[in-house]
Amino acid sequence: MASTWNRHHVLSLADFTPEEYDTVLQTAASFREVLSRRTKKVPTLQGQVVANLFFEPSTRTRSSFELAAKRLSADTLNFAASTSSLTKGETILDTAKTYLAMGTDMMVIRHREAGVPQAIADEMDRLGVRVGVLNAGDGQHEHPSQALLDLFTTCTLIDSDRPRLELLKDKKIAIVGDILHSRVARSNIWSLTASGAEVHLAAPPTLLPQLFADFTTNAPGKLFLHWQVEPALENADFVMTLRLQKERMTQHLLPSLREYHQRFGITRDRLRICQPDVKVLHPGPVNRGVEISSDLMDDPQFSLIQAQVTSGVAVRMALLYLMGSSKA
Structure with missing residues (x-):
């Protein structure tokens, strides 16, 4: 190889x-x-x-x-x-x-x-x-190696013996969180759209500027932006939630962590509109109870965090x- x-x-x-x-x-x-x-x-x-x-x-x-x-x-x-x-x-x-x-x-x-x-x-x-x-x-x-390990984690879930890019074609993948400051999100956008997946970004407008709409040009996959989380999660096959990078926030971009969790935090209730076998990823470190509920993070039925x-x-x-x- x-x-x-x-x-x-x-x-x-x-x-x-x-x-x-x-x-x-x-x-x-x-x-x-x-x-x-x-x-x-x-x-x-x-x-x-x-x-x-x-x-x-x-x-x-x-x-x-x-x-x-x-x-x-x-x-x-x-x-x-x-x-x-x-x-x-x-x-x-x-x-x-x-x-x-x-x-x-x-x-x-x-x-x-x-x-x-x-x-x-x-x-x-x-x-x-x-x-x-x-x-x-x-x-x-x-952050190329993080996106590649995310790709490997999802592809091996579909075909453990022969992971390959085409396995994610037409899959719906939601990326939720601090996309503005995330190098992980940028690398994942490149890899996931290259696979032909539908990539849906969701965050408050302060953390997801319109410029991300033009992030990819020739990739076979499609990229969508949402300022509410529900359209991104609906029928999603995978949900990737990102850490709020407070150390990189130079302005007051969020009213409070509590309000962020209420509007964009990933919980069991929110996953009900996804595919029944939806899986959740997070690159870590995790702010428990902010980006993702603590019980969901530790549930092997949904969480791929340790597998990552x-x-x-x-x-x-x-x-x-x-x-x-x-x-x-």
Whole structure:
């Protein structure tokens, strides 16, 4: 499968092809099988170094990438901004070049500012080195690996043995919450519309500006905007609820969390208008009782939240493997 992959960096899903999506999904499926074994480690990236450069806090993504690299037998370097030379005035690019000098083969980058992973990838390319850069979330831009693990989670639910993009064709998928500030939503819009799904965005007008109507252009799927939650949920096959990112809200965009939950919170009652077998996703971390009711979050009949975390390791193994295998 790696022979069909020639992408050196993974920075955005905007230009992903259907073949690339399917390559990631099928590779992740093979690693999911590896993770079910007693010995969960394979030597595929032995001798390579993966640096996790996280310039903002993270639990799931950072731990998932670190575990994925170790399961592939890579050596890992972990960076924390608060204890780094950034506090002494070192630039981000100089930090990246320091890790390059240590022999890093791949860099996983998270930053609160959009465009930082791209800038580091451009610098690596300018230096003529074969160091792959993977965007682990940048500002309000994208979070490709999260969208890919969401895709893997939903597709394996439909066909566990052969997850593929076409399985979501004509499925109705509702994305509810703080879409304005969500890099997860942006990446999911690219992947889900590429599959041919109907994607329905729902949020208060302050968190879902009209500009999202023009987010995709040539995708086979369709994108719809709603400022009430019910039209988005009606007959939905999957509901993805997003965290209210209060740390990124620079203005008073909501009257109160209580009112938000009353109008847009996902509860059992609200799911009654969805398909009977509807499933709920959330990228985490979750504000219980705000975006989603606590009992619904913990109900395995509806919730795929823990499955998403499990899928994350297999998908990130797939990405690291494909990028590592494509090194010249």
